[in-house]
Each structure stands twice: as C-alpha cells, then as structure tokens.
Amino acid sequence: MKLSVWTYEGPPHVGAIRVATGMEKVHLVLHAPQGDTYADLLFTMIERRNHRPPVTYTTFQARDLGSDTASLFKSACHDAYNRFKPDLLLVGASCTAELIQDDPGGLAEALDLPIPVVALELPSYQRKENFGADETFFQIVKKLTTPQPRTENISCNLIGPTALGFRHRDDVEELEKVIQNLGIEVNVVAPMGSEPSDIVNLGAAHFNVLMYPETGESACRYLEKSLEQPFTKTVPIGVGALSDFIAEIETITGLTNLQNKVASRLPWYSASVDSTYLTGKRVFIFGDGSHVISAARIAKDEIGFEVVGLGCFNREMARPVRAFGKTLGCEALITEDYLEVEGAISELAPELILGTQMERHIGKRLGIPCAVISAPVHVQDFPARYSPQMGPEGANVIFDTWVHPLVMGLEEHLLTMFREDFEFSDANGPSHHAAHQPTSVQKENRSEEPVPKENSSNVIWMTDAEKELRKIPFFVRGKAKRNTERYAVDHGVIEISIDTLYEAKAHYAR
Amino acid sequence: MPKDAPQLGCADSPILKERGQHEVFCGLTSIVWLHRKMQDAFFLVVGSRTCAHLLQSAAGVMIFAEPRFATAILEETDLAGMADAHEELDRNVSQLLSRRPDIKRLFLVGSCPSEVIKIDLSTVAEKLTEKYSPNVNVINFSGSGIETTFTQGEDACLEAVIRSLPSSEKTQLAVLGALPDIVQDQMMRLLEQLGLENVFVLPQVKFDDDVSIGANTHFICVQPFLGASYEEMVRRGAQPICANFPFGADGTTRWLWAIAERFDVSKAKFDKVVAAPKLRAEQAIAAVASDLRGKSVFFFPDSQLEIPLARFLAAECGMELTEVGSPFIHKSLVYADLADLPATTQISEGQDVDKQLDRVFDYNPDLTVCGLGLANPLESKGLSTKWAIELVFSPIHFYEQAADLASLFARPLKRADLLKVST
Ligand code: SF4
Ligand code: SF4
Numbered sequence: 023m024k025l026s027v028w029t030y031e032g033p034p035h036v037g038a039i040r041v042a043t044g045m046e047k048v049h050l051v052l053h054a055p056q057g058d059t060y061a062d063l064l065f066t067m068i069e070r071r072n073h074r075p076p077v078t079y080t081t082f083q084a085r086d087l088g089s090d091t092a093s094l095f096k097s098a099c100h101d102a103y104n105r106f107k108p109d110l111l112l113v114g115a116s117c118t119a120e121l122i123q124d125d126p127g128g129l130a131e132a133l134d135l136p137i138p139v140v141a142l143e144l145p146s147y148q149r150k151e152n153f154g155a156d157e158t159f160f161q162i163v164k165k166l167t168t169p170q171p172r173t174e175n176i177s178c179n180l181i182g183p184t185a186l187g188f189r190h191r192d193d194v195e196e197l198e199k200v201i202q203n204l205g206i207e208v209n210v211v212a213p214m215g216s217e218p219s220d221i222v223n224l225g226a227a228h229f230n231v232l233m234y235p236e237t238g239e240s241a242c243r244y245l246e247k248s249l250e251q252p253f254t255k256t257v258p259i260g261v262g263a264l265s266d267f268i269a270e271i272e273t274i275t276g277l278t279n280l281q282n283k284v285a286s287r288l289p290w291y292s293a294s295v296d297s298t299y300l301t302g303k304r305v306f307i308f309g310d311g312s313h314v315i316s317a318a319r320i321a322k323d324e325i326g327f328e329v330v331g332l333g334c335f336n337r338e339m340a341r342p343v344r345a346f347g348k349t350l351g352c353e354a355l356i357t358e359d360y361l362e363v364e365g366a367i368s369e370l371a372p373e374l375i376l377g378t379q380m381e382r383h384i385g386k387r388l389g390i391p392c393a394v395i396s397a398p399v400h401v402q403d404f405p406a407r408y409s410p411q412m413g414p415e416g417a418n419v420i421f422d423t424w425v426h427p428l429v430m431g432l433e434e435h436l437l438t439m440f441r442e443d444f445e446f447s448d449a450n451g452p453s454h455h456a457a458h459q460p461t462s463v464q465k466e467n468r469s470e471e472p473v474p475k476e477n478s479s480n481v482i483w484m485t486d487a488e489k490e491l492r493k494i495p496f497f498v499r500g501k502a503k504r505n506t507e508r509y510a511v512d513h514g515v516i517e518i519s520i521d522t523l524y525e526a527k528a529h530y531a532r
Numbered sequence: 533m534p535k536d537a538p539q540l541g542c543a544d545s546p547i548l549k550e551r552g553q554h555e556v557f558c559g560l561t562s563i564v565w566l567h568r569k570m571q572d573a574f575f576l577v578v579g580s581r582t583c584a585h586l587l588q589s590a591a592g593v594m595i596f597a598e599p600r601f602a603t604a605i606l607e608e609t610d611l612a613g614m615a616d617a618h619e620e621l622d623r624n625v626s627q628l629l630s631r632r633p634d635i636k637r638l639f640l641v642g643s644c645p646s647e648v649i650k651i652d653l654s655t656v657a658e659k660l661t662e663k664y665s666p667n668v669n670v671i672n673f674s675g676s677g678i679e680t681t682f683t684q685g686e687d688a689c690l691e692a693v694i695r696s697l698p699s700s701e702k703t704q705l706a707v708l709g710a711l712p713d714i715v716q717d718q719m720m721r722l723l724e725q726l727g728l729e730n731v732f733v734l735p736q737v738k739f740d741d742d743v744s745i746g747a748n749t750h751f752i753c754v755q756p757f758l759g760a761s762y763e764e765m766v767r768r769g770a771q772p773i774c775a776n777f778p779f780g781a782d783g784t785t786r787w788l789w790a791i792a793e794r795f796d797v798s799k800a801k802f803d804k805v806v807a808a809p810k811l812r813a814e815q816a817i818a819a820v821a822s823d824l825r826g827k828s829v830f831f832f833p834d835s836q837l838e839i840p841l842a843r844f845l846a847a848e849c850g851m852e853l854t855e856v857g858s859p860f861i862h863k864s865l866v867y868a869d870l871a872d873l874p875a876t877t878q879i880s881e882g883q884d885v886d887k888q889l890d891r892v893f894d895y896n897p898d899l900t901v902c903g904l905g906l907a908n909p910l911e912s913k914g915l916s917t918k919w920a921i922e923l924v925f926s927p928i929h930f931y932e933q934a935a936d937l938a939s940l941f942a943r944p945l946k947r948a949d950l951l952k953v954s955t
Binding site: 023024025026027028029031032033035036055056057058059060061062063064066067070071072073074078079080081082083084086087098101105116117118121122146147148150380383 | 552553554555556557558559560561578580581582584585586588589590595596599601602603604605606607608610611617620621623624627628644645647648649676677678679681886903904905906907908909911912955
C-alpha cells in the first residue's frame with residue numbers, strides 16, 4: 023500500500039478513455055462500478071468537450087457480483103454497439119473489474135459483432151494513465167494497420183495527440199503548418215482527430231512524427247518494425263529542438279535546405295537587452311519526461327537560465343531524464359510523491375518553477391513564481407486562445423509564459439533600491455501580476471514579523487542580521503537565508519551576524 | 533392555494549425503476565465535505581489509484597489545502613495475501629497518526645477493490661481502536677461504488693458513527709445530517725427560540741462532544757439521503773420525526789412544525805418564532821421566482837435531494853416538473869415531499885442514462901438538473917442545465933437560504949438570455 027493524497031497520473035483506463043475520446047467512430051465499453059464515471063467530467067469540464075466521452079460503463083453493483091457481471095458486460099457491449107454504431111469497439115476493465123476476472127476480450131468476442139473489437143489489458147495495480155493511453159493506441163494500430171502503397175508525395179503521420187493532452191489541440195495545428203511549409207504532406211493525425219479507417223491508412227505515410235513519446239511511442243515502434251516507417255525522435259518544443267527535428271526529417275526524407283523555412287521570435291526576444299536580467303536565474307523543472315527535457319533545453323540554451331533541478335513523475339521516461347540531467351550537472355528527481363517534489367524545491371529555493379498544476383500550488387505556498395509546462399493541468403490550461411508549445415509559435419508562447427511571472431528587469435532593481443518605499447514594497451510582488459502575489463512571503467516580510475529565528479540546525483539570527491536579511495529582495499531571500507545557515511553550521515558559527523551573512527554571500531557567490 | 537393548482541400527490545404513483553448505466557459519483561465523494569465538517573477526523577480510503585484520482589478530481593482545488601483524507605493505494609502485492617494487507621494497513625495508519633497527532637477519529641473507508649477482495653476493514657478498525665484507545669477511535673464504513681451512490685457515503689459514515697454511540701435515556705432531539713456551519717447555527721437558533729433543550733447534531737463536529745442515543749431520543753433528518761442512518765436510529769430505539777425537508781419557506785416551516793408538535797410547543801409560540809423569517813424568505817423567493825414561474829425542469833438522479841427540491845421548485849417557485857429522477861427513494865424519509873408533487877410528475881429511481889437522455893430530449897425542458905459529465909454535452913445541444921453537485925456544496929437549507937436556492941436554478945436561465953453570441 024502507498025499512502026497518497028495527490029496523484030500526477032490517473033489509472034490506466036483513464037488513458038484508454040483519452041484515446042477513445044480523441045478519436046471518432048470508436049466506442050469503449052469499460053467494465054467498471056458506477057463511481058468510475060467520474061472520469062467523464064475530466065473531459066466535459068476540464069477540456070470543455072461538448073460531447074460525452076464515447077464510453078459505456080457497465081456500472082455493476084454489489085448485488086451483481088458473481089456470474090451476473092459477465093452477462094451485464096455482454097449486454098452493455100450489445101447495447102453500445104446498437105446505439106452508437108461505431109466502426110471499432112474497445113473493451114477493457116477498470117481496477118475493480120480486473121479483480122472479478124470477467125475477461126472482457128473473450129466476452130466481447132463471443133458476441134460476434136460485425137466490427138473489429140480490441141481487448142485492452144490495463145494492469146491497474148502496476149501501471150498508470152500514460153501507459154493506458156500508449157497501450158490502447160498501440161493495440162488499435164496493431165489491429166487495424168495493413169501495408170499500403172506509399173503516397174506519391176512525401177508524407178508523414180503525426181502520432182500521439184490525445185484528448186486531455188496538454189496543448190495537444192494547438193500543437194497539432196502548429197506542427198501541421200510546419201510540416202506543410204517543408205513541402206511534406208500530413209497523411210493522418212492520430213489518435214486525436216482520426217477514425218478507424220484513418221488508422222488502416224497509416225501505412226501510406228513515408229514516416230511518422232512522434233509528437234508525444236508518452237502516448238505514441240509503442241505505436242511508432244510497431245509501425246517502424248511492421249511497416250518500415252522511421253519515426254522522429256526529437257520533440258519539436260523550443261527553437262533548438264525544432265531545428266534538430268527538421269534535421270531528422272532531412273535525414274529521413276533526403277530533402278535538403280529545410281531549416282530556414284521556420285522562424286520564431288524567441289531568439290531575438292531572448293537576445294534583446296531587456297532580457298539580460300534573465301541570465302542565470304535559477305529554475306527548477308518538473309513534469310512529464312518529454313516536456314521536462316524540452317523545457318530544460320530551452321531554459322539553458324535559449325533563455326539563459328540556470329537549471330538547478332529537474333525531474334519527472336513518469337518512470338517510463340526516467341532514463342532519458344536522468345541522462346539529460348547529468349549533462350546539466352543535476353541529479354534528476356524521479357518521483358510520484360509531490361511531497362518529495364516540494365522538499366526538493368524548498369531545498370533549492372529556485373527563482374522560477376516550471377511544472378504542473380501541483381508545482382503551481384507548491385510555488386504559491388513557497389512564494390516562488392511558476393509557469394505550467396506539463397500535464398496534469400487545470401481548466402485554465404485548456405485555453406480558448408491559440409497557444410501551442412511546439413513549433414515556432416510554440417517557442418513564442420513559451421517565452422511569454424515563462425517570463426511573465428518573473429519580476430521584470432527594471433522593477434527588480436527598483437525593488438532592491440527602494441525597498442523602504444511603502445508604496446513600492448517588494449511584498450507586493452511583480453506589479454504586473456497582482457493575481458499571483460506570493461502570500462507567504464508577504465507575511466514574512468511585514469516588519470513586525472521577524473524572520474523565523476529557529477531552524478533545524480539551531481543557529482540563531484541576531485537582530486541586525488535578521489534586518490539585513492529582510493533587505494534582500496524576496497525572490498532570492500529564501501536562498502540567502504538557507505545558504506547563510508548552511509554556512510554557519512559548516513563553520514561552527516552559532517549566532518549569525520551581519521558579517522556571517524556577507525561571508526556566506528561571498529562563499530556562495532556565483 | 534391557487535384554484536388552478538395541479539392535483540397533488542405522488543406518494544402512490546408508480547415509480548419508473550431503471551437498471552442500466554449509472555452516471556453518478558460513488559460514496560467516496562462524500563468525504564470531500566465530511567472531512568471539513570468533522571474537524572478531528574481523518575478519512576483513509578483503502579482503494580486503488582482510481583479512488584485516489586476520483587477524490588482529487590471531485591475535491592478540485594481543495595486537494596491543495598492539506599485535506600484530512602488520503603488513499604492507501606493497493607498494489608500488486610496487497611492483492612495476493614490478506615494477512616499482509618492487514619499489516620500494511622497497520623503500518624500506514626501508524627505512520628499517519630504519528631504525522632497527525634490531532635486526529636481523534638479515523639475512518640477506514642472501504643472501496644470497490646477492498647470490498648471485492650474482502651479486506652475485513654471492520655475487524656481492522658476494531659483492532660486499531662483497541663491499539664490506539666482512548667486517543668483515537670477507528671471506525672469503518674464503505675463508500676464503494678458497488679454499494680453507495682454519492683451522498684450515500686455520508687449516510688454510510690453516519691450510520692457507523694451512530695452505531696458507535698453510547699446509550700442514554702435522556703430526552704433530547706437529534707438532527708441528522710452535515711450542514712454548512714452558518715446554516716447549522718441558524719437552525720440551532722430557531723430550535724432554541726422554540727424552547728427546545730438538549731438538541732445535538734450528527735455527525736458531531738468533535739469526537740469529544742458528549743452525545744448518546746436511546747428510547748427518549750427524538751430525531752429528524754435534515755437531508756433526504758440518510759436512509760440507513762434513519763434505520764439505525766430506529767434500531768437504537770430512537771423515535772423518528774418525519775416531515776418535508778427544510779427547503780424554501782414552506783418546507784422549512786413544515787419541518788420546524790413537525791418538531792414543535794412532537795415537543796408540545798404551542799401554535800401561538802411557533803407562529804411568533806417563525807413569522808418574521810418566514811415572511812422574509814417568502815418575499816426573497818418571490819423576487820427570484822418570477823424567472824422560474826411556468827418553466828419546466830427535469831432532474832437526473834444524483835444526490836437524492838431531487839424529490840424535496842422538486843417540491844420546492846413546483847410549490848414555491850411555480851415550476852413545472854417533467855421527470856424527477858433519484859438514485860434511491862427511501863419512501864419513509866421523502867414521503868411528505870413525494871405526496872406534495874403534482875400527480876403528473878414522472879418519478880424515476882435508478883438509471884439507464886442513455887434512455888434517460890432520450891427522454892430529456894423528448895421533454896425538451898427549460899432547465900435540466902444533472903451531473904458535470906452531462907452538463908456541457910447537454911448545453912451544446914441547446915438545453916439549459918444546472919449542475920447538481922453545487923446543490924450539495926452550497927448553503928441551501930432553511931429560511932435565510934431559500935432565495936439563494938431559487939437563484940441557483942434561475943441563474944442558468946438568466947444567463948442563457950444574457951448571452952447574445954451563439955455557439
Ligand atoms: S467506484 Fe469504486 S473503484 Fe471507483 S472510485 Fe469509487 S470506490 Fe473507487
Ligand atoms: S491556480 Fe487558481 S485557478 Fe488554478 S486551481 Fe488554483 S486557485 Fe484555481
């Protein structure tokens with residue numbers, strides 16, 4: 023057993039629903055108790071879909087347990103087929119039905135429906151949402167694809183977008199533009215936006231673009247093996263990654279001189295003097311593996327931040343994230359426990375967090391600005407406006423999104439110089455961002471409230487030093503406090519004076 | 533009563549009972565409001581990742597406020613040996629209690645997986661109570677989807693609480709059902725003004741609150757979904773008071789009057805106490821109800837609040853009822869409200885969601901009360917909806933909230949009029 027309050031990922035059948043909901047003319051019959059229908063509202067509310075997800079739940083009850091649940095499942099399949107007339111039926115079990123061992127695949131097979139049926143194995147007690155999506159799409163592809171004559175012009179499939187994916191809607195649109203600009207046709211986008219007949223047709227493309235490894239990698243590997251379609255390995259988030267991605271396409275297709283066909287404003291914005299203050303800002307990055315790797319690269323190479331920590335919650339991506347962390351000199355944090363993430367963040371005291379909805383809240387609690395780069399996300403990260411992460415426009419969106427929560431250059435200096443100005447107190451946070459005031463810092467900052475004297479290592483802050491500490495701008499104060507205390511402990515200092523503060527500052531000077 | 537009022541009385545009309553796909557929450561969802569109400573309690577769900585995911589989806593932003601609930605997620609190894617599962621649970625509980633020494637009541641909440649593999653949580657609860665008494669009381673109930681629907685989780689919890697209460701012969705009034713604090717205070721003030729002494733509310737806010745039950749305990753429910761708790765009270769010898777539920781001016785008055793009658797409060801005194809707030813409520817409702825009068829409403833089953841709320845909308849706001857669906861109908865509890873529904877109302881119990889959707893499109897009601905999984909899909913088809921969960925989370929009982937309750941239904945209709953761009 024594992025005690026848990028918040029989970030980054032849902033159970034695997036939610037991944038299956040994400041695939042089914044993204045597609046057309048597909049229906050999923052899920053053997054599950056009534057409460058499991060809660061998953062519908064993720065799609066109707068968070069993603070604001072205007073249709074019910076194409077899922078029938080058997081909603082068996084305690085009194086059905088025994089032989090009855092199997093016939094319930096069969097009649098649910100039957101009714102679902104008759105009512106929705108899908109071209110493909112998916113069947114599977116949620117965690118509870120997995121325990122009663124009804125074998126959805128066998129039961130559905132016995133019905134002899136006139137459409138293909140894909141039986142899903144969703145090991146609920148071992149795997150999670152992303153696995154569920156990846157596996158479901160892989161099984162669909164395996165069932166339906168056949169060798170096809172390649173299209174006359176060079177074409178590709180876009181693989182991996184699903185319902186409830188972070189910015190999948192706009193990434194698809196943006197990437198379609200990019201690909202078409204390169205003179206390449208888009209054959210099929212799947213699973214999102216496709217129907218079973220499109221899946222049959224995947225084989226006509228010359229290669230596959232793997233947009234999201236988390237949800238499309240198994241299918242791409244299968245297509246590589248069975249249909250000899252190579253697939254791209256770089257996720258085109260960020261300017262550098264986009265260029266590598268295009269280089270990959272050049273290698274795959276033999277086309278040349280594709281690079282200068284796309285342009286983003288990020289490089290100039292980042293080079294302009296207004297951005298100088300971003301240099302070396304300390305950033306912590308957490309989310310799903312592929313978004314974290316992309317973000318870390320942008321942070322370091324394209325904006326000039328210092329990546330002080332990174333990690334991911336999906337073990338499937340642990341290896342590449344660890345490897346990438348090494349190149350930055352960081353040990354990657356692979357965990358599903360948000361308390362560990364919070365611990366790491368408060369230890370590192372970064373100036374900016376890039377993460378999920380959870381890290382947004384951790385940031386709020388610790389008074390650290392945050393931008394969202396990965397699922398799981400709340401309703402506000404399914405925006406009405408166009409906001410891709412991929413491609414040139416994605417890079418523009420990312421630049422704006424990440425810089426926005428930070429205190430801007432001039433303001434940063436003024437805050438430091440005039441911190442005694444009562445109308446211009448740093449306790450007010452960034453002037454352009456009133457909605458996300460770092461409340462905990464505000465409290466700490468009120469002059470009647472002393473900086474907490476006690477800490478785990480029992481060093482004591484003397485009044486002068488404490489006052490001096492409060493003069494340090496709030497966005498680096500946490501770090502300064504921690505460094506000074508660590509310095510004091512390391513040097514056997516028990517009472518921290520102003521001198522200790524500045525000795526520590528010199529010691530840790532970067 | 534106006535002359536053209538429809539013929540009343542649904543108590544004996546046939547109920548459409550359906551069995552098919554249910555589009556509802558399981559009882560675990562109740563934890564989201566119960567943990568706020570019971571301040572020294574922790575709810576530990578023994579379940580799967582699905583249960584944890586459900587809780588965080590239902591709790592929304594509350595999940596970030598150090599809630600007093602969590603899920604012990606079963607893993608592969610727990611499925612194999614039961615003995616290990618008990619040990620694991622023991623370990624998890626001791627970890628939890630050492631982190632939260634303020635916890636006085638620990639609820640071990642059963643889920644579908646724990647029920648299906650038959651983890652005997654009630655035995656575990658007994659053992660743990662022995663181990664941690666007198667500091668912590670460990671109680672078990674099930675919020676599984678195979679046994680409970682949405683608000684029934686509160687019923688199951690309260691039933692277990694009642695079972696654990698000591699006996700006494702004190703003459704007293706127990707009010708059953710968790711209410712928002714402000715509403716509970718209003719209720720207590722009214723009961724006090726009626727001259728009632730020895731009134732207490734279940735579930736009690738603090739475990740240390742001194743409560744007991746016995747043959748001289750009279751009790752009344754403030755929520756219609758407390759069927760099992762009702763029966764457990766009766767089993768303990770307590771005497772039920774049945775009435776309309778306290779929604780709207782009239783509902784509240786009748787609810788209070790049933791109590792007053794039982795405790796021999798004179799009509800004169802009663803009228804004096806309720807006159808002012810009743811008038812206030814009636815006037816406030818009238819201001820909102822003009823938007824509702826003559827409009828038709830359809831209820832999907834959700835919380836068991838549907839029948840009393842339908843009574844309020846029909847009798848006090850002038851709405852027309854099409855179908856009123858409820859996940860369960862405890863006739864002994866909702867009899868009074870059922871008897872007050874227009875005879876033409878289609879009452880349904882249980883659900884086959886696809887067939888019910890066919891019916892809602894046939895009726896084409898002005899307003900549809902339904903869950904969040906259905907609301908946006910129905911809106912996109914041109915139906916105005918009121919999402920039902922809000923009715924469980926918002927203060928809606930008694931006089932002072934009567935107009936707020938009506939506004940919850942009026943707002944979606946008003947909004948549909950306001951918006952000048954079509955989808
Ligand atoms: S229906 Fe059952 S398995 Fe699903 S969340 Fe509720 S208790 Fe857990
Ligand atoms: S960040 Fe704001 S909008 Fe998002 S969940 Fe928290 S409070 Fe709600």
